[in-house]
Amino acid sequence: MSCHLAEGNILHDTLMYRVVYDFVCPVLPAWLSYLVAGLAIMIILVNMVLLGAAVFVWAERRLLGRFHNRIGPNRWGPFGLLQPIADLIKLLTKEDLTPANADRITFFAVPIVMVMPVILVLAVVPFAKDTALANLNVGVLYILAVTSLTSVAIFMAGWSSNNRYAMFGAIRGVAVLISYEVPVVLCLLGVVMVAGSMSLSGIVAAQTVPFLLVQPLALFVFLAGTSAELNRTPFDVAEAESELVAGFHIEYSGVKFALIQTAEIGGVLTACAVTATLFLGGWSGPAASYLGWLWFGIKVAIIAFIFVWVRATFPRLRIDQLMALAWKFLLPLSMINLLATTLEVYFLRSDQGVLSTNDLWIMSGINLVVAVTSIALFGILIRDKVRPSKPTIPAGAVAPAALGEVS
Amino acid sequence: MPIRTEPMTINLGPQHPSTHGVFRLRVTFDGEEILEVEPIFGYLHRGTEKLAEERNYVQIVTLTDRLDYVSSMINNQAYCIGVEKLLGVEVPLRGQYLRTITAELQRIASHLMGIGFFMQDLGTLGTPLMYCFRTRERILDLFEMLCGARVTVSYMRPGGVFADAPEDFWPALARFMEDWETEFGEIEQLILENEIVLMRCRGVSPLPLETAINCSVSGPVLRASGLAWDWRKMDPYDAYDKVEFDVPTATNGDNYDRFWVRIQEIHQSARIIRQCVEQIEPGEVRLKLPLVLRAEPGAEAYGRVEASKGELAFYLVSDGGISPYRCKIRSPSQINLTVTEHLLVGWKLADMIVTLGSLDINMGEVDR
Amino acid sequence: MTVKAMAGQELAERLSQAVQESVERWDTTTVWIDPPRINDVARFLREDPSLDFQFLNSISAVDYIEYFELVYHLTSFERQHTAVVKSRVYGRESLSVPSVYDVWRGADFQEREVWDLMGIHFEGHPNMKRIVLWEGFDGHPLRKDYL
Numbered sequence: 001m002s003c004h005l006a007e008g009n010i011l012h013d014t015l016m017y018r019v020v021y022d023f024v025c026p027v028l029p030a031w032l033s034y035l036v037a038g039l040a041i042m043i044i045l046v047n048m049v050l051l052g053a054a055v056f057v058w059a060e061r062r063l064l065g066r067f068h069n070r071i072g073p074n075r076w077g078p079f080g081l082l083q084p085i086a087d088l089i090k091l092l093t094k095e096d097l098t099p100a101n102a103d104r105i106t107f108f109a110v111p112i113v114m115v116m117p118v119i120l121v122l123a124v125v126p127f128a129k130d131t132a133l134a135n136l137n138v139g140v141l142y143i144l145a146v147t148s149l150t151s152v153a154i155f156m157a158g159w160s161s162n163n164r165y166a167m168f169g170a171i172r173g174v175a176v177l178i179s180y181e182v183p184v185v186l187c188l189l190g191v192v193m194v195a196g197s198m199s200l201s202g203i204v205a206a207q208t209v210p211f212l213l214v215q216p217l218a219l220f221v222f223l224a225g226t227s228a229e230l231n232r233t234p235f236d237v238a239e240a241e242s243e244l245v246a247g248f249h250i251e252y253s254g255v256k257f258a259l260i261q262t263a264e265i266g267g268v269l270t271a272c273a274v275t276a277t278l279f280l281g282g283w284s285g286p287a288a289s290y291l292g293w294l295w296f297g298i299k300v301a302i303i304a305f306i307f308v309w310v311r312a313t314f315p316r317l318r319i320d321q322l323m324a325l326a327w328k329f330l331l332p333l334s335m336i337n338l339l340a341t342t343l344e345v346y347f348l349r350s351d352q353g354v355l356s357t358n359d360l361w362i363m364s365g366i367n368l369v370v371a372v373t374s375i376a377l378f379g380i381l382i383r384d385k386v387r388p389s390k391p392t393i394p395a396g397a398v399a400p401a402a403l404g405e406v407s
Numbered sequence: 408m409p410i411r412t413e414p415m416t417i418n419l420g421p422q423h424p425s426t427h428g429v430f431r432l433r434v435t436f437d438g439e440e441i442l443e444v445e446p447i448f449g450y451l452h453r454g455t456e457k458l459a460e461e462r463n464y465v466q467i468v469t470l471t472d473r474l475d476y477v478s479s480m481i482n483n484q485a486y487c488i489g490v491e492k493l494l495g496v497e498v499p500l501r502g503q504y505l506r507t508i509t510a511e512l513q514r515i516a517s518h519l520m521g522i523g524f525f526m527q528d529l530g531t532l533g534t535p536l537m538y539c540f541r542t543r544e545r546i547l548d549l550f551e552m553l554c555g556a557r558v559t560v561s562y563m564r565p566g567g568v569f570a571d572a573p574e575d576f577w578p579a580l581a582r583f584m585e586d587w588e589t590e591f592g593e594i595e596q597l598i599l600e601n602e603i604v605l606m607r608c609r610g611v612s613p614l615p616l617e618t619a620i621n622c623s624v625s626g627p628v629l630r631a632s633g634l635a636w637d638w639r640k641m642d643p644y645d646a647y648d649k650v651e652f653d654v655p656t657a658t659n660g661d662n663y664d665r666f667w668v669r670i671q672e673i674h675q676s677a678r679i680i681r682q683c684v685e686q687i688e689p690g691e692v693r694l695k696l697p698l699v700l701r702a703e704p705g706a707e708a709y710g711r712v713e714a715s716k717g718e719l720a721f722y723l724v725s726d727g728g729i730s731p732y733r734c735k736i737r738s739p740s741q742i743n744l745t746v747t748e749h750l751l752v753g754w755k756l757a758d759m760i761v762t763l764g765s766l767d768i769n770m771g772e773v774d775r
Numbered sequence: 776m777t778v779k780a781m782a783g784q785e786l787a788e789r790l791s792q793a794v795q796e797s798v799e800r801w802d803t804t805t806v807w808i809d810p811p812r813i814n815d816v817a818r819f820l821r822e823d824p825s826l827d828f829q830f831l832n833s834i835s836a837v838d839y840i841e842y843f844e845l846v847y848h849l850t851s852f853e854r855q856h857t858a859v860v861k862s863r864v865y866g867r868e869s870l871s872v873p874s875v876y877d878v879w880r881g882a883d884f885q886e887r888e889v890w891d892l893m894g895i896h897f898e899g900h901p902n903m904k905r906i907v908l909w910e911g912f913d914g915h916p917l918r919k920d921y922l
Contacts, residue, residue: 068537164417168756233532234603242425242528243760315603316530318757319439449907456892457916620829620852623881636852641778709848709859711832722835722846737833737848745883774907 169247173238428770489710502567567693626717632660
């Protein structure tokens with residue numbers, strides 16, 4: 001009996017799965033080995049999300065502290081590294097409240113529905129060479145499909161909480177998520193077109209030139225769109241601390257709140273991982289076969305830092321301005337990107353339909369110019385659209401003429 | 408075509424992160440748009456006016472600290488001016504200058520709080536607020552040198568100030584005046600020309616001047632609507648007639664203007680402090696008055712100052728006893744709230760929060 | 776260039792010409808007017824171009840046991856002068872005077888506060904309810920006979 005995963009098996013490409021399978025299959029029947037390997041990987045994945053979220057919480061709080069001119073949590077553990085654990089213990093020991101007239105089943109389901117897509121997305125992200133848990137050939141499509149579950153979760157939270165603030169937050173959240181899905185999908189089409197593949201491993205392999213340079217406009221739209229989908233300032237209208245207190249998760253406490261928080265922070269990490277894979281070349285870098293995980297980690301950290309930086313800097317947009325930004329600014333930009341990329345791919349590709357490294361460099365040159373001009377152009381155009389026109393003050397009472405010396 | 412939805416009534420507050428205390432607004436929304444709004448307050452009512460009738464004139468100073476607890480110096484000043492008018496006495500020159508300096512420092516601190524929380528209401532994650540607090544903290548340190556207290560100072564007394572400034576106060580003040588510009592410059596750079604701030608504030612909730620005057624609005628809110636009226640100029644008290652300063656005004660009266668006027672006033676306050684530090688001379692800081700003051704029976708006085716929020720006045724009536732017969736407080740925050748309905752109806756939820764922030768109310772003063 | 780306090784006599788002469796039998800008495804700084812005519816006097820004070828009291832600083836009420844005194848502090852921005860107008864309301868129970876809400880919107884909260892704490896009802900105010908105390912509170916705490 002062969003104790004190795006067959007070459008043709010769809011799971012053979014996945015290094016982690018193969019190793020676990022090969023380890024357990026001498027003692028277990030084949031079907032059980034499949035199951036054990038799958039479960040082992042799931043445990044690794046879930047814990048990675050949780051641990052990643054913990055580290056990110058710590059990093060974000062420390063960084064925000066620096067941005068705010070203060071120190072941030074530094075008491076519990078070295079550099080305050082154990083702070084997230086203390087937070088978690090606090091949340092776990094808190095009373096788990098359910099509002100009186102809440103729709104209990106939906107209310108209970110929300111944290112699970114929120115966490116699920118985050119973990120599911122990570123299944124297709126390659127952390128290093130051959131380590132994607134499932135090397136799907138429709139990876140990008142899968143990511144888009146799975147992440148759109150979040151809007152359902154947000155609406156479930158708003159509806160089931162029986163709270164008007166939550167309802168407000170949910171309405172806003174769903175509107176934002178649906179609107180921003182469109183430019184994000186369109187800008188990812190450009191990436192897929194250049195890579196010639198929807199599989200994330202394929203996209204990483206295709207990045208002989210990082211798509212950061214080849215698709216700058218797509219990166220811009222993607223970052224803006226994902227930070228809107230993740231409810232982070234300047235797009236955090238669904239939570240809007242100063243307006244809606246906490247938005248859709250206002251009624252959640254204890255473990256459920258901890259899960260929602262994990263989902264949000266895990267969502268940021270996932271978005272960073274996907275961005276790093278799609279635009280920064282994922283695990284590729286010097287000595288990628290051995291150090292791929294390191295390069296991947298560094299790239300994720302850089303993008304996570306950008307997210308924190310933006311969060312610390314900007315005020316929030318109003319909901320109508322946010323919608324205007326999606327439909328009048330980001331959507332045209334992603335269309336321009338799509339058009340430019342389509343033309344470039346059509347004229348530059350070889351007979352086999354492959355783009356060489358030289359072609360990518362040419363494309364990056366053209367696309368940089370396109371990106372800068374179109375962002376500037378639309379920036380000027382949208383400025384008057386989203387800014388309300390100046391109201392006129394009715395004539396009549398004015399400053400007393402005697403007050404001459406005032407400026 | 409506008410889509411109408413079923414109106415939804417929300418109680419914003421009294422427990423809400425951006426109502427600046429325990430303020431409650433009962434708002435009816437049509438989607439995001441505001442149809443009706445009713446301000447409800449009184450959750451912080453402590454009966455200051457009734458308490459004042461039971462205490463003697465000096466004791467009341469401590470009550471005034473608790474009115475607008477972010478500008479207690481100016482409250483002290485307003486009350487003391489009221490009592491001095493009642494008694495018909497004049498403060499020694501050094502006392503006047505010390506009062507002016509501390510009041511202007513307090514105005515800077517109060518406006519910094521206003522700007523910081525305004526930015527917080529706009530949705531920043533505390534960065535501008537912390538920058539503002541950094542500067543305010545140094546002002547509170549200066550107050551601590553003067554009187555040992557940072558927030559509820561009770562530094563002024565009828566007839567002057569509690570004590571002369573210690574020796575090391577003046578170098579500390581000079582250091583603060585040096586560093587202040589760069590620190591505040593950072594805040595200004597961060598927020599004044601920020602595109603999102605402009606988008607969110609410009610043209611939002613404009614207050615026409617006629618409405619502002621009719622609703623008895625005062626202070627920066629009135630000046631943002633275009634009237635250059637400042638009691639420091641129009642009815643000078645303490646050392647304000649001996650210094651030069653401008654009254655910044657704006658024209659539109661929208662959220663951006665209100666916030667801009669506060670920033671400009673901070674610069675003017677610094678100008679006043681510099682002149683006062685140059686002009687101040689040694690001398691008495693406090694008039695020798697009996698510990699328990701008594702005013703003429705039937706005497707009354709309207710002590711009025713330009714506080715950081717607007718016209719703050721104490722209407723004092725005496726019956727010859729050791730405590731005022733009546734002590735009415737004209738609180739600018741409360742009266743500025745008269746325009747809430749005018750400002751908010753027709754705008755969106757997010758604008759409502761920002762507009763409330765731009766009015767810069769303080770619940771300690773609204774409810775008294 | 777500072778504000779002047781308007782002399783009581785001058786104001787009293789103007790007022791007694793404009794509104795019949797409105798002035799009860801005057802002294803150097805103050806004019807006392809007949810309570811039922813508060814609204815007419817207020818409108819005249821605001822609309823007369825030479826008086827032009829556009830701005831209502833404050834409304835105070837003082838309890839003198841046998842009567843209540845309402846004190847209106849007024850300012851004109853254009854003319855740069857101030858004035859004090861008072862009105863005496865006799866009695867303790869079910870007191871009522873006309874509101875100046877329709878003249879100065881700024882009277883809104885202040886009249887409500889006077890009603891809440893002193894118990895003087897203002898007729899014509901559209902929203903005459905308690906302001907800092909809760910509905911159903913017993914008594915008016917700023918009155919001298921309250922506690």
